[in-house]
Amino acid sequence: MIREFHQTSLRGRNSFGVEQHAARLAEFENAEDLRTLFGNGAPERWCVLGGGNNILFTRDYDGLLLTPVCRQITPLGEADGTVRIRVDAGVEWDDLVEWAVQHGLWGIENLSLIPGTAGAAPVQNIGAYGCEAKDVIEQVHMFCVDSRSTATLDAAHCCFGYRESVFKHELRGRVVITAVDIRLSRTPRPRLGYGDVEREVEARGGATLRNIREAICAIRRAKLPDPKVTGNAGSFFKNPVVDQSVAQQLRAEWPDMPVYPAAGAPGRAKLAAGWLIDKAGLKGYKSGRVGVHERQALVLVNLGGATGGEVLDFAHMVQARVHEKFGIEIDTEVNIL
Structure with a gap:
């Protein structure tokens, strides 16, 4: 069933809490709804707005915003300890993680408390604490706007990378994700080698699914502001990936600079954007109604009443x-409209 809104406020639909309006917003449940919405062809401007957790509106949106609202989690089968499930695009990602923990399924516990919907997970290839969505995604189900038909894309063809996917490039503006198939495991596979995760898990009694989830949630809550209290979109910037030679030159000048291997990119290294921002003297810095969060420099915050601009x-x-300061470009992770 479709619910439509016209000239509607977006303040409650974006985690930055900026006050902009959409000419038209439609909540949809399935591909049939999308066929109806695109029955006369695609409008000049349209975009999917899930949880609004990775977006910054800088002006009123004069096109059509599409919000998935179907929230089913459907088991597809189990074999040799691997459980496959289908997750509708409108499912809150953290609700999915809690569901998996309750059912004793490993694979996404390190991605606890990441805001947003399951439909956005493959677009951004969300990741945290050494894990990424691509580690568990098997297929992405989508509605193709031009042909008004449905299609399924295997993970191998999603071009997943660090905060990257085909949905941000070749398929941007061409498809709407309706569901994601993921595989989880009944075999314990704790991944504790990132940051303070192992220490926090051990403090809770060891590497159980519940303890890992609670540890991750505690770490995130200690570092990140609650968007219900302080407007933000989580990490505003991506960690830059540079040539190893550049990383070595910087490390020679800044011996305490964190440097990580860039997965799937031989000869490249990933730097910590938060560290760079901190050392540039901006952690906790404020100007007018906007600031850098005092505990996590990757996060920009709306101090109250700030516009997207x-x-x-x-x-x-x-x-x-x-x-x-460093000669390094840091790109935005947030989608800016």
């Missing part, structure tokens, strides 16, 4: 300061 201008300042 103000947030974007502040972000450009942060990028310029990091480039001035």
Whole structure:
């Protein structure tokens, strides 16, 4: 069933809490709803708006916003300890993680408390604490706008990378994700080698699914602001990936600079954008109604009443300061409209 809204406020539909309006917003449940919505062809401007946790509106949206609201989690089968499930695009990602923990299924516990919907997970290839969505995704189900038909894309063809996928490039503006098939395991596979995870898990009694989830949630809550209290979109910037030679040069000048291997990119290294912002003197910095969070420099916060334009201008300042100090470009992770 379709629910439509016209000239509707987006303040409660984006985690930055900026006040903009959409000319038209439609909540949909399935592909048939999408066929109806695109019955006369695609409008000039349209975009999917899931949980609004990775988006910054800088102006009113004069097109059609599509919000998935179907929230079913459907087991597809089990073999040799591997459990396959289908997750509708409108399922809150953290609700899915809790469901998996309750059912004793391993694979996404390290991705606890990541805001947003399951339909957005493959787009961004969400990741945290040494794990990424691509580690468990098998297939992505989608509605193809031009042909008004449905299709399924195997993970191997999703072009997953660090916060990257085919849905951000070749398929951007061409498909709407309706569901995701993922595989989980009944075999314990704790991954504790990132940051403070092992220490927090051991403090809770060892590597059980519940303990890992609670540890991850505690770490995230200690570092990240609650968007219900302080407007933000989580990590605003991506960690930059550079040539190993560049990383070595920087490390020679800054011996405490964190450097990580860039998965799937031989000869490249990943730097910590939060560290770069901190060392540029911006952690906790505020200007007007926007600031850098005092505990996590990757996060920009709306201090109250900021516009999307103000947030974007502040972000450009942060990028310029990091480039001035280190010669490194840091790109935005947030989708800016």
